[in-house]
Amino acid sequence: xxxxxxxxxxxxxxxxxxxxxxxxxxxxxxxxxxxxxxxxxxxxxxxxxxxxxxxxxxxxxxxxxxxxxxxxxxxxxxxxxxxxxxxxxxxxxxxxxxxxxxxxxxxxxxxxxxxxxxxxxxxxxxxxxxxxxxxxxxxxxxxxxxxxxxxxxxxxxxxxxxxxxxxxxxxxxxxxxxxxxxxxxxxxxxxxxxxxxxxxxxxxxxxxxxxxxxxxxxxxxxxxxxxxxxxxxxxxxxxxxxxxxxxxxxxxx
Numbered sequence: 001x002x003x004x005x006x007x008x009x010x011x012x013x014x015x016x017x018x019x020x021x022x023x024x025x026x027x028x029x030x031x032x033x034x035x036x037x038x039x040x041x042x043x044x045x046x047x048x049x050x051x052x053x054x055x056x057x058x059x060x061x062x063x064x065x066x067x068x069x070x071x072x073x074x075x076x077x078x079x080x081x082x083x084x085x086x087x088x089x090x091x092x093x094x095x096x097x098x099x100x101x102x103x104x105x106x107x108x109x110x111x112x113x114x115x116x117x118x119x120x121x122x123x124x125x126x127x128x129x130x131x132x133x134x135x136x137x138x139x140x141x142x143x144x145x146x147x148x149x150x151x152x153x154x155x156x157x158x159x160x161x162x163x164x165x166x167x168x169x170x171x172x173x174x175x176x177x178x179x180x181x182x183x184x185x186x187x188x189x190x191x192x193x194x195x196x197x198x199x200x201x202x203x204x205x206x207x208x209x210x211x212x213x214x215x216x217x218x219x220x221x222x223x224x225x226x227x228x229x230x231x232x233x234x235x236x237x238x239x240x241x242x243x244x245x246x247x248x249x250x251x252x253x
Contacts, residue, residue: 003207004196008033008144009101010109010185013116014073016065020119024061024087026075029054029181030097032106033189056182057094060084073179088127095124099135107207110244111163111188113145114218117245133245142207143244145214146191152217153199163187170194211244218243 010031017023032053058080065077084090098108098120110116117140121131132140150166159165164178172190176183196203202210222241229237240246 002203003107004203007104007106008109008189009106010189011098011116012110012181012184013119014075014181015119016061016063016069020115020122024063025059025119025123026061026065026080027058027181028094029056029185031185031189054182055097057090058084059087059090062087088129091123091127092129094120095132095135098132102136102140107142107144108140109144109189109192111145112147113143113244114240121245140245142211144192144207144210145244146188146195148214148218148243149195151221152214166191215243
């Protein structure tokens with residue numbers, strides 16, 4: 001049985017902003033899926049998807065949620081304070097669930113994984129909790145990131161590669177608007193299935209091989225992107241070369 005037929009754990013967060021060293025997690029979702037929606041296994045037989053668990057968290061991040069962030073995900077400071085769980089408790093549960101999946105040998109699937117996984121570790125450190133890496137005793141791996149996979153498999157296609165753009169590109173539809181953590185996770189898992197259908201060789205490779213390829217391709221992309229920025233005199237907007245996560249550069253505030 002290949003990774004496509006085995007369990008996958010999708011992960012996504014909604015946040016106060018896009019700075020992994022300073023922003024906070026407001027909501028998160030983990031979806032455990034077995035099989036692949038509408039795809040075929042490595043033996044050529046059709047397989048069907050089963051979502052066995054969907055877990056969601058609403059957190060009180062302990063800071064004001066900017067209006068711009070609320071406009072994206074719809075969660076206000078008042079809602080988070082009234083109904084959100086204490087951040088350390090929720091973050092610890094999220095980390096435990098990811099570690100359990102990794103120990104079962106299940107890949108983590110996340111869109112733009114370097115953002116969500118890095119932010120999670122920064123948040124854990126902020127609250128004096130062990131990071132996911134510390135709990136595992138190793139880096140988080142394997143990780144499957146449709147954002148990086150698409151850029152690797154179709155590098156010269158013009159246009160943006162946001163989750164909504166790729167859903168449109170690969171014909172993935174959702175029952176609700178994106179920018180809600182559980183909706184985004186399900187869309188990301190469906191997107192991975194569609195990528196496999198369009199590029200069947202992906203399913204024939206092991207998850208470990210795909211992880212290594214994504215890490216190398218992401219670093220190559222980031223190095224080229226940063227070199228171009230340097231030529232244009234804009235080094236401050238550099239892309240993060242580490243994938244799927246990096247350690248925090250500073251002690252979180």
